[in-house]
Amino acid sequence: MNNQNSTYPRSTHGAPPPCPVAADALQGIPRQQTNPERWQGEQWASFVSALQQAGVELRSAQHNTGTYVTDAGGLAYGMPHGVVIARNAPQIAALMQLAQQYRVPVTTRGGGLTTEGESVAFGGVLLDMTGMSRVRHIDKAALTVRTEGGIFWHLLAESLRREGLDYLSAPLNLTSSVGGTLGVGGIDVNSSKHGCSADQALALQVVTPTGEIVECSDEENAELFQRVILGYGQFGIITEATLRVRPYTPLRMHYFYYGSLRDAVEDLMRIDRTQTCDYSGILTMMDKAITLLVAFDSDEREAAFLKHQRKTLRGYGELPFAIRTAAYYALRPWRLKEALYLYQRKRELFPDLQPAHHMQGGEMIDRTVVFSRAVWKHWGGRQMVIPDIASSADKFVASVERGNAVCKKYFPHYTLYCVGIKLRAEHQAHYELSCIPPDAEGWAYGCEFEPMLGDTHHSRDQLQSFKNEIYDIGVDLGTSYYRFGGMMKGYIRRALGDEVVDKHLEMKRQADPAMILNRNVIF
Amino acid sequence: MSHTKCHGCSLCLLSCPMWRQERDVQYSPQGIFKALQHNAALSEITPALFSCLLCGACDLLCPEQIDITGTIKTLRRAAFSSGEHRALKKEIESQLKRPTTEAKAEANTIIIPGGALRSMPATLTKVQALLSREARAVLAKDDGDDIALALEAGVEISEHRRHSFLEPLQGAKRLYVSNGLLLQALRKWLPATALCALGYSLSQLSELTTKLTSDDLYLIEARAFHLDHQQTITHYDQLRHQQGCRTNLDLQRNAIPTAAGGLNTLHPTIDSHAQGRWILNGHRVARIIVECAEDGQAMAQLNEQPVLHIADLMEHANDV
Numbered sequence A: 001m002n003n004q005n006s007t008y009p010r011s012t013h014g015a016p017p018p019c020p021v022a023a024d025a026l027q028g029i030p031r032q033q034t035n036p037e038r039w040q041g042e043q044w045a046s047f048v049s050a051l052q053q054a055g056v057e058l059r060s061a062q063h064n065t066g067t068y069v070t071d072a073g074g075l076a077y078g079m080p081h082g083v084v085i086a087r088n089a090p091q092i093a094a095l096m097q098l099a100q101q102y103r104v105p106v107t108t109r110g111g112g113l114t115t116e117g118e119s120v121a122f123g124g125v126l127l128d129m130t131g132m133s134r135v136r137h138i139d140k141a142a143l144t145v146r147t148e149g150g151i152f153w154h155l156l157a158e159s160l161r162r163e164g165l166d167y168l169s170a171p172l173n174l175t176s177s178v179g180g181t182l183g184v185g186g187i188d189v190n191s192s193k194h195g196c197s198a199d200q201a202l203a204l205q206v207v208t209p210t211g212e213i214v215e216c217s218d219e220e221n222a223e224l225f226q227r228v229i230l231g232y233g234q235f236g237i238i239t240e241a242t243l244r245v246r247p248y249t250p251l252r253m254h255y256f257y258y259g260s261l262r263d264a265v266e267d268l269m270r271i272d273r274t275q276t277c278d279y280s281g282i283l284t285m286m287d288k289a290i291t292l293l294v295a296f297d298s299d300e301r302e303a304a305f306l307k308h309q310r311k312t313l314r315g316y317g318e319l320p321f322a323i324r325t326a327a328y329y330a331l332r333p334w335r336l337k338e339a340l341y342l343y344q345r346k347r348e349l350f351p352d353l354q355p356a357h358h359m360q361g362g363e364m365i366d367r368t369v370v371f372s373r374a375v376w377k378h379w380g381g382r383q384m385v386i387p388d389i390a391s392s393a394d395k396f397v398a399s400v401e402r403g404n405a406v407c408k409k410y411f412p413h414y415t416l417y418c419v420g421i422k423l424r425a426e427h428q429a430h431y432e433l434s435c436i437p438p439d440a441e442g443w444a445y446g447c448e449f450e451p452m453l454g455d456t457h458h459s460r461d462q463l464q465s466f467k468n469e470i471y472d473i474g475v476d477l478g479t480s481y482y483r484f485g486g487m488m489k490g491y492i493r494r495a496l497g498d499e500v501v502d503k504h505l506e507m508k509r510q511a512d513p514a515m516i517l518n519r520n521v522i523f
Numbered sequence B: 001m002s003h004t005k006c007h008g009c010s011l012c013l014l015s016c017p018m019w020r021q022e023r024d025v026q027y028s029p030q031g032i033f034k035a036l037q038h039n040a041a042l043s044e045i046t047p048a049l050f051s052c053l054l055c056g057a058c059d060l061l062c063p064e065q066i067d068i069t070g071t072i073k074t075l076r077r078a079a080f081s082s083g084e085h086r087a088l089k090k091e092i093e094s095q096l097k098r099p100t101t102e103a104k105a106e107a108n109t110i111i112i113p114g115g116a117l118r119s120m121p122a123t124l125t126k127v128q129a130l131l132s133r134e135a136r137a138v139l140a141k142d143d144g145d146d147i148a149l150a151l152e153a154g155v156e157i158s159e160h161r162r163h164s165f166l167e168p169l170q171g172a173k174r175l176y177v178s179n180g181l182l183l184q185a186l187r188k189w190l191p192a193t194a195l196c197a198l199g200y201s202l203s204q205l206s207e208l209t210t211k212l213t214s215d216d217l218y219l220i221e222a223r224a225f226h227l228d229h230q231q232t233i234t235h236y237d238q239l240r241h242q243q244g245c246r247t248n249l250d251l252q253r254n255a256i257p258t259a260a261g262g263l264n265t266l267h268p269t270i271d272s273h274a275q276g277r278w279i280l281n282g283h284r285v286a287r288i289i290v291e292c293a294e295d296g297q298a299m300a301q302l303n304e305q306p307v308l309h310i311a312d313l314m315e316h317a318n319d320v
């Protein structure tokens, strides 16, 4: 690790750095100060009047712009000059043409669930995509859905369920928007089977940074499709998407408990390779109570797993693990506080993972809601930092163990969340400069490291240093990250290398000559 | 006020009919609260404040446990005080001044059916018969529809009017109340009385519920449902599983309201036709069964399936 020199590089106050994706690329501020420079509003008045003439409504009262002042992370704060509620592709096209002409930054926002300020507008226009949140068409025979890009996954799930269908995989937090998710990945506990959400997209309608409305897919305008999928909003705004869906099934959950991170992670990767379960993931309370969850879409799959795979898992059932943990703490009475924390958290959390009215005959009928609500209730908060590492399978144990050590150093209470992501060989081009590490084959693995901040105050410096230390592990091991934009964009070049970054930067310059769409997210 | 606790998670949007219609965060608790946090004048949030149906779904979703509907009612009062919606306020005040009867209802059990159910005499007779099995239930002379409207709008109710409404109810041990907002207020005003939601009570009668089939869509009255969510969710979930009927519960297990009746009739903001369509969306059913008369009227407007009040699952009142 060589992070001593690179973590806190010298400030370049005032002058924009020569390279916009350098370690200190947030213009005019040192790394630990996390907000980028605000756009100063050059040509704003002319832009506003041109927008008015084009019939695009712009809201600029303080109470309109203030609604979008931060994202789910609650650490980056910025005010747009004005807000446009997305209504249709032609409206967005008109906005982008004028924004390009007047060089006004446009920041898109769906659910605002970024944590690094990626959906916060530091001046310019905030384009609220949730205004485009209707399901256009469900094709039950072809198992596809066409939806507007600003829709929350929750609303999509609601419409699909009425037809006995379900999405393939979506982020656990269902107030994420479909368009935003396709731009960054989208990981669920069934990503080990179905891949990330971005891999479910069959076709997109995109408004380009210069304001053209283009339909794209693997067959039509394939290059644009490749760039927009997992493109962190740099190459276009997703106004509509066609997604693969599947027949709805309730699921049967099983939990196995571990005292060793390594054992749990190895078991997770092994059962993913066997493809014998439909959902899998790890959720921990620090490194003391590690839960491997597996779930199934059918009784047959469940029975086969329990017969053949269960015996190969090193995890315990609930009671044996409780006895083991009690014995551990009985021998270490000075850690009573930690034991009480684990006990309390389990008591609060577990009922919410199987609420009676979302269960039926032992099956979970609404994973959509259960996970999403649990995420907000037990992991959400006014401030959230969730640094992560996305690695190939062979680097994953080391990533998790080293990240865990960093968590321990900074916070008494934290959680790790690990899942596998099945890769699609034919989508290799989509994965370039994304959270999918270039050396991953078959599956990529992601681990999120989330401190339980609660109401305790933590300085931004402390939180940023924590994130940096996690990300430095990624640099050292040669991994990627899920959240590599916004405040963490200084890591892109260091983690993924000059060649791929320069290639994408050049493509971005061509696609977005004024560099106005979602600036500061990556470039 | 508790709106300062809103951190913009958007969860309240998920079941919000006002947001669903507008697809604009301004029309949601999040939008209202964030605007207030950024110095919005009341006049700037008035359209959203008066579009809210006070259905109560958001109260159950907010992780900050903000009393959203309570806050909206308070803000409505403040908006009226600052001169917003003068005509609406006047109209509600004039309704509150209408003559009322103060006849004392000599009964242990009283039903307050509300004007809409009262306009369906045959159904009301069945309701009365069904709820009279343990003790004879009498119909209140005063439905308090004006009071319910004032509660919804945030218009002050004079002591005289409140007294004239409550006086005949004082001696009762049990009240069945159709309107969810009235039910909520009565629980404060008459703390010693057993106060039951009328629709919920009917839905507990097996002679009615056993007639529900998997071809039915059962419409739960949203406000009363959300008011007692912990209890009602278990009950309706069982009903759904036992009878196989569809319901108007969304994925969050909140009840989708029809937007019929109350303030939305006097000051229409939410399209109850579109709400009805959304409730029906994807459900291929033969009948719609409602427990609230206003919901029945709204669903009948769609001219799709026959709409029945739950009490009408029984053919004759003397079948009880």
Ligand code: SF4
Binding pocket: B012, B015, B016, B017, B018, B019, B028, B029, B051, B052, B053, B054, B055, B056, B057, B058, B059, B068, B069
């Ligand atoms: S009470 Fe109903 S209509 Fe009003 S804000 Fe809440 S969910 Fe929306």
Ligand code: SF4
Binding pocket: B005, B006, B007, B008, B009, B010, B011, B012, B013, B029, B030, B033, B061, B062, B063, B064, B065, B066, B068
């Ligand atoms: S659910 Fe509560 S905290 Fe979240 S946006 Fe709505 S009002 Fe705010």
